[in-house]
Amino acid sequence: MMQPSQGFLPNAPLFPPRASEMARDIDLLFFTVLGVTIFFSSLIAILIFYFMVRYRRTSPNQVGVYMKEGGGTMWLESAWIIVPLVIALGIFAWGARIYFAAARPPSDAKQFYVVGKQWMWKIEHPGGRREINELHVPRGQAIKLKMTSEDVVHSFFVPAMRVKADVVPGRYTTMWFNPDTVGTFHLFCTQYCGTEHSRMVGRVIVMEPADYERWIGGAATGTGGSIASGEDLFVSKQCNTCHRADSTARAPMLWGLMGKTVHLEGGQTATADENYIRESIVNPTAKIVAGYQPIMPTYLGQLSEEEIIQLIRYVSSLKAPSATEQAPGVNPPVPSPAHEGAR
């Protein structure tokens, strides 16, 4: 359970636990803006109360003192336009800096996959181990989540990390955090998703790295998890009949594809990331690689989100053939999960 704060109501904390550097940054920004809020609210409240008493009507026919509008009032109007504007822009810049940082995971982040569905979270570790409604992570390691939904829009929220991101069907969204405190923290779905929305909750368990390695245990050195499953799918869905590693293939070669720039029909380019590969599977005619015919059928509705993720992980694991190696065939060697994890 959560560690309750030691207040006068021990079971009613007034402040959420925090477990990342970014949580501290966001708290600092929050309390600064809170200070601005308290300052202006108090200023207005004190002035109102003071004027109410000081200028209270003393006789029924009394009227207020007329203040002529003119040059004298202009500076006052300008002041209370410009000062709040400058403050607001400062707050904006600070907030945008944090938001941009939250949108850019560090390059050494470990990538986890999250699939939301009514009403559970399905999570896959880099090594292929899966869990439901729980996310075990090692302390001190940036954790990047690639997330999608099988049905409606969900939102992945870890209050202790102060970050959330919507989990949207039909695309991948990304969030990341770097936990620096060992403990168990709330995981909430914050985008209303139907009847049992409030049961779509779970826990994020931050462990010492050694404990995490022990916890992940055999799964990390097992079959390679979803990469192997992805390879099976690649064969059973007959992707391999066209996506072959030879020059006569009817479809683009996938070895070394991930992260590369792809040239499309019509002169445009696209970056081959998870969203690109996902789109190419469910809506293959959306982006046609230059020099190929739009002959691929759609796999929309034939693959679950988890299967698509398995395929993406398999495709990501395919390294570009080097000159010294022979071109990989239909069954290229599967990289070891440990290698994959360090990608």
Next chain:
Amino acid sequence: MSALTDFVEPVEEAPEPYEHYLNHKYGLASWLLTKDHKRIAILYLISVSLFFVLGGVMAVIIRLELTTPEGDLVQADIYNRLFTMHGILMIFFFLIPAIPGVLGNFLIPLMIGAKDLAFPKINLLSWYIYVVGGLFTFYALLAGGVDTGWTFYAPLSTSYTNTPVITVALGIFITGFSSILTGLNFVVTIHRMRAPGLTWFRLPLFVWAHYATSLIQILGTPVIAITILLLAAERIAHVGIFDPKLGGDPVLFQHFFWFYSHPAVYIMILPAMGVVSELVAAFARKPVFGYHFVAFSSIAIAVLGFLVWAHHMFVAGISVYAAAVFSILSMLVAIPSAVKVFNWTTTLYKGSISWETPMLYALGFIGLFTIGGLTGVMLATLGIDLHVHDTYFIIAHFHYIMVGGAIMGYMGGLHYWWPKITGKLYPRFWSKVGALTIFIGFNVTFFPQFILGYLGMPRRYHAYPNEFQVLNVMSSAGATVLGLGYLIPAIYFIWSMRYGKDASANPWGAIGLEWETNSPPPVENFDEIPTVTWGAYEYHESKVTPSLPPPRPKGEVVRV
């Protein structure tokens, strides 16, 4: 003719019977077929009040449910329908039509010296359209209600829920036309029907605020209508627009929805700001400081309000650059709101401030709106929104704007113009008790929700972790006080219609054309159309001599 009204000296002899808009005809047909803007305002008053009570009862059940962490009072799918229908009824059938429908309808012709709105039949049509939309929604409520949240996010609303989404959406679709027609009516009326001499910058700020509101109603409401049609096309005909399984884009729905629904927030708050400008001027007995700035800030809010919608989508996976643009634009829309607050506060300086009930509501509005507005700045800050988005923080924020702002303004306006509308006075003591109870109850209800939100409690949760219980119980206790607070005015308003003392033409000693005609006003508002030679709120040139106890109305318009 003088700018101002002297008050009738109390007359000793029995007054001749005074024919006004309430007593010149009787019978249901005289109400349901009326083209009189004042009677239509009363029709709106009755119907929006019914929806307010209905939405309020749902709020009570919601707060009762949340007193315990377990979902034990009602089941999850009942709870989901309750908060959905609470939002839909309160937003589309109470907050949006309340001030324009009741106060705007009643007062705009009176304030500009006109006999009616430009299109009296369309005005009545607006009310009927509103009622038809309301009946659709009420039918859907009886049929079980909808459980999508008032936001109708796709694909939950189009492909997953089994509740009657189309019926409710149709109700909102229909009611939208009522909103458009009312806005159109106001704009034409304000342009074409001002009394001789009533220039734009002599208009009361209430009229400016309604002008700005009308622009949003006319330009924004069609977008929600189109969105509803697209939603229906996907739900009924499975045309892939929003659901990715059909080839659609769920984020597109959010863009469409908020393109109307964010400006709609300003449809709710701008008229309340107009009311507050009137109240502050009347009860400080001086012109609103920076009249031009307050007038143009309404227009600025209406325009900028259309450019900030995606601040509801900072965590929805939109581009970080788009988010930055919408964040900065949202900061800009805070400025005209701040301008209003500073100008109202400065108006009090060296005023002649009376602590009458409407003024208590107005001052309550300024304080609560300031908190609501500044927490809005927090939400517009990208880094903070990452954490508080879709938590109770946003619930607290928009209730500070909607309940602490819009409803406080509406209540203040009702109390200010009640003597004009009904010709009756309500008990001063009880009205102050009511105002204070509402203010306290409101803060106890919604302030703890800011803390709950920062702790991370998500909105729309039927059950929640134990450590959030204390604050939730506080909030529910406050809601009880708030509910009782609303009962007090409901009782004395109804009481006053029969037992209240008769009001004079100008019980507050205020300036404005509406106070130059009798209470209640005659059928055609003014015996002769006034010529205006003064600006709004020019108390310093006045000879205002409010005479209390109020004189009884005579059968003529009182003039110097």
